[in-house]
Amino acid sequence: xxxxxxxxxxxxxxxxxxxxxxxxxxxxxxxxxxxxxxxxxxxxxxxxxxxxxxxxxxxxxxxxxxxxxxxxxxxxxxxxxxxxxxxxxxxxxxxxxxxxxxxxxxxxxxxxxxxxxxxxxxxxxxxxxxxxxxxxxxxxxxxxxxxxxxxxxxxxxxxxxxxxxxxxxxxxxxxxxxxxxxxxxxxxxxxxxxxxxxxxxxxxxxxxxxxxxxxxxxxxxxxxxxxxxxxxxxxxxxxxxxxxxxxxxxxxxxxxxxxxxx
Amino acid sequence: xxxxxxxxxxxxxxxxxxxxxxxxxxxxxxxxxxxxxxxxxxxxxxxxxxxxxxxxxxxxxxxxxxxxxxxxxxxxxxxxxxxxxxxxxxxxxxxxxxxxxxxxxxxxxxxxxxxxxxxxxxxxxxxxxxxxxxxxxxxxxxxxxxxxxxxxxxxxxxxxxxxxxxxxxxxxxxxxxxxxxxxxxxxxxxxxxxxxxxxxxxxxxxxxxxxxxxxxxxxxxxxxxxxxxxxxxxxxxxxxxxxxx
Numbered sequence: 208x209x210x211x212x213x214x215x216x217x218x219x220x221x222x223x224x225x226x227x228x229x230x231x232x233x234x235x236x237x238x239x240x241x242x243x244x245x246x247x248x249x250x251x252x253x254x255x256x257x258x259x260x261x262x263x264x265x266x267x268x269x270x271x272x273x274x275x276x277x278x279x280x281x282x283x284x285x286x287x288x289x290x291x292x293x294x295x296x297x298x299x300x301x302x303x304x305x306x307x308x309x310x311x312x313x314x315x316x317x318x319x320x321x322x323x324x325x326x327x328x329x330x331x332x333x334x335x336x337x338x339x340x341x342x343x344x345x346x347x348x349x350x351x352x353x354x355x356x357x358x359x360x361x362x363x364x365x366x367x368x369x370x371x372x373x374x375x376x377x378x379x380x381x382x383x384x385x386x387x388x389x390x391x392x393x394x395x396x397x398x399x400x401x402x403x404x405x406x407x408x409x410x411x412x413x414x415x416x417x418x419x420x421x422x423x424x425x426x427x428x429x430x431x432x433x434x435x436x437x438x439x440x441x442x443x444x445x446x447x448x449x450x451x452x453x454x455x456x457x458x459x460x461x462x463x464x465x466x467x468x469x
Numbered sequence: 470x471x472x473x474x475x476x477x478x479x480x481x482x483x484x485x486x487x488x489x490x491x492x493x494x495x496x497x498x499x500x501x502x503x504x505x506x507x508x509x510x511x512x513x514x515x516x517x518x519x520x521x522x523x524x525x526x527x528x529x530x531x532x533x534x535x536x537x538x539x540x541x542x543x544x545x546x547x548x549x550x551x552x553x554x555x556x557x558x559x560x561x562x563x564x565x566x567x568x569x570x571x572x573x574x575x576x577x578x579x580x581x582x583x584x585x586x587x588x589x590x591x592x593x594x595x596x597x598x599x600x601x602x603x604x605x606x607x608x609x610x611x612x613x614x615x616x617x618x619x620x621x622x623x624x625x626x627x628x629x630x631x632x633x634x635x636x637x638x639x640x641x642x643x644x645x646x647x648x649x650x651x652x653x654x655x656x657x658x659x660x661x662x663x664x665x666x667x668x669x670x671x672x673x674x675x676x677x678x679x680x681x682x683x684x685x686x687x688x689x690x691x692x693x694x695x696x697x698x699x700x701x702x703x704x705x706x707x708x709x710x711x712x713x714x
Contacts, residue, residue, distance in 0.1 A: 371559035374520055375573035375625060376549035385576060389563045 225454045241451040244444050258434040262441050269424030276410045276420060280345035281403050287350025292357025313351035319412050321348050326416050341413040349406050360395035361387055393464050400457030404450050472497050473629050473660045474519060479528030481514055488514040490684040501655045502662040503671040506681035512664040516631045520551040549577060552622030552630035556637050558614040560606040567602040570621045592620040596650050612643030616650055632663040680704045
């Protein structure tokens with residue numbers, strides 16, 4: 208059997224490719240996609256107002272809902288991710304074990320199933336509103352992924368940093384919050400930006416519940432007009448514009464961080 | 470004279486590797502203890518046991534009246550009173566030079582920020598880096614970083630400073646600027662335990678020289694005794710090899 212070179216790693220992100228300015232081919236691909244999508248978004252309603260313009264006027268509160276779900280979810284996912292990430296490197300075996308089990312369980316269950324579980328299955332015991340269920344489910348799911356980012360980020364800081372802090376009399380907690388985490392931010396920001404974009408896309412799953420997000424609004428529109436092709440073309444374009452917009456924003460933030468460090 | 474640091478019969482094992490074997494030594498107030506020996510002889514491990522970055526397997530270490538190795542030892546207090554300077558400097562890269570120095574006094578000792586800053590400026594002047602207080606570590610040369618690291622250790626007003634090969638990562642010309650700062654401290658009466666290969670510094674500043682080999686203290690004495698009249702054959706061989714190089 209041929210020996211596989213264990214050092215070779217394929218890194219593929221689950222968000223979208225984030226184009227930096229120095230990454231010229233990716234950057235121009237981004238431009239073609241982004242401006243192409245915007246142009247289509249403008250031209251279709253101009254030349255064919257029915258149904259495109261009607262749809263465009265119908266979905267804005269769906270976009271707002273999508274944002275609401277995304278921003279709330281990422282906020283709580285970051286908190287969960289940080290706590291669980293710290294738990295994963297904890298010296299206390301119990302905390303460590305619990306965090307690891309959490310990550311393993313959550314990552315092994317599809318997000319859609321988790322959504323159903325919290326909204327429908329738990330309804331047997333508590334009634335949670337649709338949007339709250341959506342945010343809880345996504346935050347718990349993405350918290351597990353983000354915890355891995357924090358764990359890797361913290362472990363990427365040289366051991367000498369913790370030792371120097373301890374030698375100066377800091378407690379482990381103080382050292383983590385004053386010395387280690389501030390250095391971790393720069394390392395984890397790009398992958399977290401990526402998770403944000405992936406989350407934005409996955410938020411479309413909440414349309415299965417009664418949350419009127421962008422996709423749901425599209426469905427509502429199509430179910431009255433039966434213009435499925437036109438509707439989902441526009442919905443896809445709007446999602447594309449959003450993710451491309453944020454991927455660029457993340458890239459700009461990364462570049463800022465790089466220059467700030469100097 | 471009272472002893473600052475007392476190491477009594479300390480042994481340390483890492484799994485199946487013996488890092489320290491029955492090491493005993495006594496560091497008095499104002500002593501500059503110089504530990505030599507080839508790499509892997511346990512010198513660094515000994516330093517790291519003194520401020521409990523490592524736990525000993527057996528034996529006792531005292532810093533003045535505090536038992537470092539006891540189960541109820543106040544490790545934070547011990548570390549507050551024990552400065553440490555590392556081979557790789559370990560400055561905090563996200564903080565400016567002055568914040569590197571003031572952070573521990575402010576957070577650990579709750580020193581008033583103004584006071585901590587004044588103190589830090591005085592220390593920077595002492596190590597000759599007054600003009601660098603707003604710089605970040607990566608903007609400094611290795612020698613400058615190590616001098617900041619010494620200032621950072623001094624800012625906690627420690628009773629003893631542990632130097633773990635402070636110049637091993639430096640070019641020769643930078644080595645001198647760091648050794649000059651250390652010499653200045655030694656003359657000032659600072660109690661220091663230095664693991665290093667800089668024999669010149671040992672001759673100029675050490676009050677005691679310890680030769681370690683294979684996890685044991687082989688010989689201990691004044692610089693004159695060790696360098697000029699070593700009694701043990703292993704010490705003689707080591708010195709011959711080092712001095713020839």
